[in-house]
Amino acid sequence: MSGRPLRTFAVLGFATTHTALAAEQLLRDLGVPVTPIPAPASIGNGLCGIALRLEPGDVERADTLLERAELRVAARGDIEDV
Amino acid sequence: MPASSSPRPVAYLDHGATSWPKPEQVVHAVTRALTDLGGNPGRGAYAMALAASRAIFESRRTCAELLGVPDSSDLIFQPSCTAGCNLMLKGTLKPGDRVVVGSMEHNAVARPLEHLARTGIEVVVVQGDRTGLVDPDDVEREVRAAPTRAVVCQHASNLTGTIQLIGDLADIAHEHGALMLVDGAQGAGHVDVDIGVLGVDAYATSGHKGMLGPQGVGLLYLSPDLDVRTQVEGGTGGGGSESPDMPIERPDRYEAGTANTPGIVGLGAGAAFLIAEGARQHRRETELVYQLIEGISQIEGFRVLGPPAGAPRVPIVSAVHERLEADRIAFALDRTYGIAARAGLHCAPWAHRTIGTVDCGAVRLGVGWGNTSEHIGLALRALREIVTS
Numbered sequence: 364m365s366g367r368p369l370r371t372f373a374v375l376g377f378a379t380t381h382t383a384l385a386a387e388q389l390l391r392d393l394g395v396p397v398t399p400i401p402a403p404a405s406i407g408n409g410l411c412g413i414a415l416r417l418e419p420g421d422v423e424r425a426d427t428l429l430e431r432a433e434l435r436v437a438a439r440g441d442i443e444d445v
Numbered sequence: 446m447p448a449s450s451s452p453r454p455v456a457y458l459d460h461g462a463t464s465w466p467k468p469e470q471v472v473h474a475v476t477r478a479l480t481d482l483g484g485n486p487g488r489g490a491y492a493m494a495l496a497a498s499r500a501i502f503e504s505r506r507t508c509a510e511l512l513g514v515p516d517s518s519d520l521i522f523q524p525s526c527t528a529g530c531n532l533m534l535k536g537t538l539k540p541g542d543r544v545v546v547g548s549m550e551h552n553a554v555a556r557p558l559e560h561l562a563r564t565g566i567e568v569v570v571v572q573g574d575r576t577g578l579v580d581p582d583d584v585e586r587e588v589r590a591a592p593t594r595a596v597v598c599q600h601a602s603n604l605t606g607t608i609q610l611i612g613d614l615a616d617i618a619h620e621h622g623a624l625m626l627v628d629g630a631q632g633a634g635h636v637d638v639d640i641g642v643l644g645v646d647a648y649a650t651s652g653h654k655g656m657l658g659p660q661g662v663g664l665l666y667l668s669p670d671l672d673v674r675t676q677v678e679g680g681t682g683g684g685g686s687e688s689p690d691m692p693i694e695r696p697d698r699y700e701a702g703t704a705n706t707p708g709i710v711g712l713g714a715g716a717a718f719l720i721a722e723g724a725r726q727h728r729r730e731t732e733l734v735y736q737l738i739e740g741i742s743q744i745e746g747f748r749v750l751g752p753p754a755g756a757p758r759v760p761i762v763s764a765v766h767e768r769l770e771a772d773r774i775a776f777a778l779d780r781t782y783g784i785a786a787r788a789g790l791h792c793a794p795w796a797h798r799t800i801g802t803v804d805c806g807a808v809r810l811g812v813g814w815g816n817t818s819e820h821i822g823l824a825l826r827a828l829r830e831i832v833t834s
């Protein structure tokens with residue numbers, strides 16, 4: 364095993380796959396890199412299966428953009444790099 | 446006899462039932478869904494499931510763009526227009542409600558309403574005229590007469606091609622606090638549909654007719670403020686699985702069960718095709734329909750149903766002959782000339798009763814994408830020969 368320290372990412376969860384994919388498209392189009400991942404159980408339930416992983420430093424901008432587009436973030440949390 | 450043993454017709458004139466052939470883009474999209482998008486959409490986040498989810502997301506957006514739906518999550522995929530009509534009616538009406546409905550409805554609306562009438566819903570039918578048009582003044586008179594929960598009307602008739610005055614009916618419904626619920630099976634894809642402008646509360650349509658998608662898929666628009674009770678509950682994927690209730694968010698609320706990815710993706714390709722080509726296609730359909738109506742009217746013994754030549758209609762032309770039964774005409778068209786057309790009541794006994802053809806039925810020629818002036822010429826020549834032989 365390498366001794367590389369685990370990085371922490373922010374995770375945004377959504378109620379529907381439709382909203383998750385709309386958010387992914389919007390953020391990518393506006394230059395916020397995101398990666399779709401299986402929604403981690405740790406961020407909550409009642410979510411769709413896809414969550415978006417992003418750099419903690421991008422969360423504030425992502426929140427602003429999503430709010431403006433009326434795309435609701437249903438849950439949030441952190442995840443360690445896998 | 447048809448030129449070969451292939452069941453493919455020489456001229457396909459049954460677009461009212463389903464469109465054929467499909468644009469190449471639709472065939473490719475369906476094939477790609479089966480070869481490359483095989484994961485279960487909305488159920489996993491691995492690459493192939495994600496690709497399927499994305500394709501459905503894109504299809505929904507494209508369909509919303511074509512139909513003028515502001516927020517695509519209000520556009521629900523259904524297995525058919527019939528399923529959409531059932532959800533729109535059974536999910537909004539409850540015992541004690543009163544519904545005013547036009548008399549030209551297809552069984553996709555008529556039968557659910559007949560069923561609901563037995564559960565204590567009052568169904569008031571407003572007669573259309575001989576051309577199939579439901580007069581908004583007649584509807585208003587009925588809506589005024591007693592508190593009404595909904596006005597229900599088709600966008601266009603699958604028998605006469607008559608285009609109903611949906612915008613006017615929606616205004617009347619809303620003036621009196623009623624909902625406007627529309628069966629758009631014969632509208633979408635054949636006429637410009639801008640749901641935002643029509644101002645309806647729900648609009649169901651087929652994916653496989655004018656929208657040019659494959660069979661097994663339909664669409665239902667629900668206005669954002671309309672509270673519709675679910676009619677099918679089940680899995681929607683995701684992490685809310687432990688909840689006993691369906692999610693409240695659209696579209697998932699109304700899309701329990703694995704989606705029909707090939708159908709939905711094919712429908713999206715059909716919608717994209719129509720965004721690019723729809724205006725040209727509508728013009729061509731109008732010309733062919735004019736040629737067809739003029740031609741049939743000149744054959745002795747035929748009477749064309751619906752609006753007169755040149756008046757607005759969707760590309761459906763039905764006719765009756767004074768001597769020959771419709772089924773014999775359709776059989777001869779197929780067997781002798783390889784022309785696909787449909788006879789009978791077209792799942793629309795209400796409509797046939799309205800225009801006085803319930804006892805004899807009619808032969809229906811439905812024009813659509815892929816048809817040419819030669820097809821119409823062949824059909825006219827065949828009809829002439831059939832009635833003179």
Ligand SMILES: Cc1ncc(COP(=O)(O)O)c(C=O)c1O
Binds near residue numbers: 525551628631651792
């Ligand atoms: C006016 C009308 N409504 C509803 C339907 C039902 O459509 P589907 O068979 O796709 O459910 C049809 C199909 O023939 C139709 O013509």
